[in-house]
Amino acid sequence: MNDQADPAPEPDQRPQGEETGAEQTSEAAAPAGEAPEPTTITVGDGGGSGGQALGYDVVVGNGLLARLPEMIGTQPERVLVIHPRALRATGDVVREDLENAGYKAVVAEIPDAEEGKHIQVAAFCWQVLGQNDFTRSDAVVSVGGGAVTDVAGFVAATWLRGVRVVHMPTTLLGMVDAAVGGKTGINTAEGKNLVGSFHQPAGVLADLDTLLTLPRNELVAGLAEVVKCGFISDERILEIIEEHPEQAQNPHSAQLRELIERAIAVKAAVVGRDPKEAGLRESLNYGHTLAHAIELAERYQWRHGAAVSVGLVYAAELARSLGRLDDAAADRHRSVLQLLGLPTTYRDDRWNQLLEGIRRDKKNRGDQLRFVLLSAQGQPATVEIPDASILYATYQEIAEPETAGPVSL
Numbered sequence: 001m002n003d004q005a006d007p008a009p010e011p012d013q014r015p016q017g018e019e020t021g022a023e024q025t026s027e028a029a030a031p032a033g034e035a036p037e038p039t040t041i042t043v044g045d046g047g048g049s050g051g052q053a054l055g056y057d058v059v060v061g062n063g064l065l066a067r068l069p070e071m072i073g074t075q076p077e078r079v080l081v082i083h084p085r086a087l088r089a090t091g092d093v094v095r096e097d098l099e100n101a102g103y104k105a106v107v108a109e110i111p112d113a114e115e116g117k118h119i120q121v122a123a124f125c126w127q128v129l130g131q132n133d134f135t136r137s138d139a140v141v142s143v144g145g146g147a148v149t150d151v152a153g154f155v156a157a158t159w160l161r162g163v164r165v166v167h168m169p170t171t172l173l174g175m176v177d178a179a180v181g182g183k184t185g186i187n188t189a190e191g192k193n194l195v196g197s198f199h200q201p202a203g204v205l206a207d208l209d210t211l212l213t214l215p216r217n218e219l220v221a222g223l224a225e226v227v228k229c230g231f232i233s234d235e236r237i238l239e240i241i242e243e244h245p246e247q248a249q250n251p252h253s254a255q256l257r258e259l260i261e262r263a264i265a266v267k268a269a270v271v272g273r274d275p276k277e278a279g280l281r282e283s284l285n286y287g288h289t290l291a292h293a294i295e296l297a298e299r300y301q302w303r304h305g306a307a308v309s310v311g312l313v314y315a316a317e318l319a320r321s322l323g324r325l326d327d328a329a330a331d332r333h334r335s336v337l338q339l340l341g342l343p344t345t346y347r348d349d350r351w352n353q354l355l356e357g358i359r360r361d362k363k364n365r366g367d368q369l370r371f372v373l374l375s376a377q378g379q380p381a382t383v384e385i386p387d388a389s390i391l392y393a394t395y396q397e398i399a400e401p402e403t404a405g406p407v408s409l
């Protein structure tokens with residue numbers, strides 16, 4: 001077995017400054033009845049310009065629309081707002097606000113969710129940009145979940161070889177994951193996210209008010225990525241969920257806000273040190289090897305977060321089987337995820353299909369299967385699996401007969 005260390009931020013701390021690549025500023029205590037001040041988490045070291053380099057802010061708070069012009073900057077004259085049909089009202093408000101701030105704002109309404117991540121949708125957006133004379137100094141704004149972030153980021157990365165993009169994520173997953181880190185992508189007939197590029201945003205506005213309309217299942221699914229950040233880095237995330245499982249799922253609560261901020265800080269710290277997925281960033285893939293295999297087996301009818309939840313439990317069981325992780329840390333995976341109502345088992349008749357998916361994982365090298373596993377709380381590493389039979393044996397720990405099996409969210 002061969003380990004590659006994935007240094008992660010210290011547990012029990014919000015990542016700070018250069019050491020971790022993320023910096024977090026100001027969370028003023030709010031007077032009773034008033035929303036607290038927004039929190040700013042800076043990704044990277046502040047170098048570079050034009051949305052092409054690290055050094056951008058992720059602002060988390062309520063009622064953040066007024067901050068959008070500040071993030072877009074004074075250089076752009078035209079701004080394309082890309083949003084899905086489902087968020088037309090929000091998209092309209094954003095457009096009006098930009099017009100009032102003096103920009104020429106144009107809207108591209110795109111199909112919802114994965115339907116939006118198509119080359120034809122990107123081509124439609126390029127057409128809108130072309131017809132409205134967008135130049136290299138103009139900008140794109142995404143308003144929506146991770147699917148919109150991905151396609152809008154891709155459009156911004158490719159128009160005139162790269163224009164500024166600001167993300168306004170409106171799902172929990174978008175806030176803590178898709179909008180941070182600069183990965184963009186679209187799907188092809190051969191699979192998800194096969195085409196894309198790295199294109200760092202100029203900034204991210206995570207307005208917590210948008211979560212008020214998000215269906216509960218989407219919110220809870222997004223929490224699986226938050227839990228992942230707890231296990232790979234910030235144990236306080238796990239404690240908050242254990243102490244306040246209901247509040248963790250309440251978009252009005254201070255606890256959910258803190259969970260979001262902490263998860264963003266974990267991701268920001270990792271991508272700040274590894275912007276193009278050269279190695280360190282593999283720690284963010286914790287739980288994702290089996291998760292991607294489940295998504296494939298389910299033809300993407302399961303929410304990503306539900307699959308990640310099962311994948312996290314499997315990774316913990318695998319680490320336990322290999323003698324890397326103690327019982328308490330392994331058991332904690334199942335208990336924290338169950339507190340949120342996330343699935344922790346998968347059907348027992350699908351192993352061959354899952355193994356096929358595991359073999360396609362991007363972390364593998366040749367025939368060598370690789371998983372991100374913990375050796376302790378907050379200690380992820382990429383581990384080569386010497387003998388694939390242990391994967392099947394471990395699967396028995398999470399397999400359920402189909403009739404008694406889990407429902408995806």
Ligand SMILES: NC(=O)c1ccc[n+]([C@@H]2O[C@H](COP(=O)([O-])OP(=O)(O)OC[C@H]3O[C@@H](n4cnc5c(N)ncnc54)[C@H](O)[C@@H]3O)[C@@H](O)[C@H]2O)c1
Nearest residue numbers: 086113145146147148170171173174177178183210213214
């Ligand atoms: N680039 C990255 O680093 C990265 C990371 C993780 C995931 N992703 C991508 O993100 C996508 C999944 O993102 P997602 O989970 O946000 O799903 P999504 O974007 O498909 O949104 C889920 C659903 O919620 C609706 N919605 C969004 N915001 C809403 C709101 N505020 N109120 C009511 N409804 C709302 C959407 O219209 C959609 O129907 C996948 O395509 C995945 O590949 C990318």
